[in-house]
Amino acid sequence: MQAISSLGELTLCKSSNSCLCPDVVVNCAALSIPRACEMVPAAAMSVNVQSSLVNWLSSFEESSSLLIHLSTDQVYEGVKSFYKEDDETAPVNVYGKSKVAAEQFITEKCSNFAILRSSIIFGPQTISPVPKSLPIQWIDGVPSKGNTSEFFHDEFRCPIYVKDVVAVILAVSKRWISQTKVLLNVGGPDRVSRLQMAEIVADVRGYSPSLIKSVSASSLVWTLGIAPTSFRDGVRLKLETEAKPS
């Protein structure tokens, strides 16, 4: 097995004939923080569309390497639930756009690939801790200190446990070794809002549910500070107003 620390080293590696054609490549490299992608779109495109990796794999004579590429559920617009693989991609952020571009590049150039569109991946911290904040650890951080925190009640995802992602990768690499063209949505069995995720963490950890506050992800709330009335509250208000004697 050969470790390559940067995708830029691939050209060097091939030209010095120091690499053998790999059987399977699992590509986890990415600029994966949406906020960072939004700030420097060119960097997001250049890191996330891994043209040097794909070109390097294609450069081997009779290359049959299987490229397993980690993509994201953020390739979808997110206006409905339970997306299928053949649903249209319509990303709403730079991260999602760069991932769609990567998928297109791989689909055009590779003869043997599996694209895994993963939802939020959660699990324990790695042996060598990763710098970015991990989802459950981040959710746990505030109520564990007795502080309240707000979570979106209207953004839904299907978080997947990291071991399940590994199981998917192993299954794909064992089952399809040649002429693979696989596109899979990779999500857990539960469709949960950010609020529900926080409530579950609080429940499992034994924190007071009152520390978890519900807030909308709507731009109305974030840009104008207006929190629209829920339909149920609106119906109640309407009936109360009508019931008042004039």
Ligand SMILES: NC(=O)c1ccc[n+]([C@@H]2O[C@H](COP(=O)([O-])OP(=O)(O)OC[C@H]3O[C@@H](n4cnc5c(N)ncnc54)[C@H](OP(=O)(O)O)[C@@H]3O)[C@@H](O)[C@H]2O)c1
């Ligand atoms: N985590 C999730 O919830 C989630 C959900 C859906 C999809 N995904 C996708 O799954 C994959 C793994 O996610 P992750 O959370 O593990 O991401 P991550 O923590 O941000 O790790 C990304 C890795 O890519 C490396 N990298 C960045 N640019 C590189 C380059 N030019 N050459 C070589 N390595 C480079 C980084 O190395 P350095 O640290 O040295 O910079 C880092 O180790 C990504 O493709 C991501 O888009 C993740």
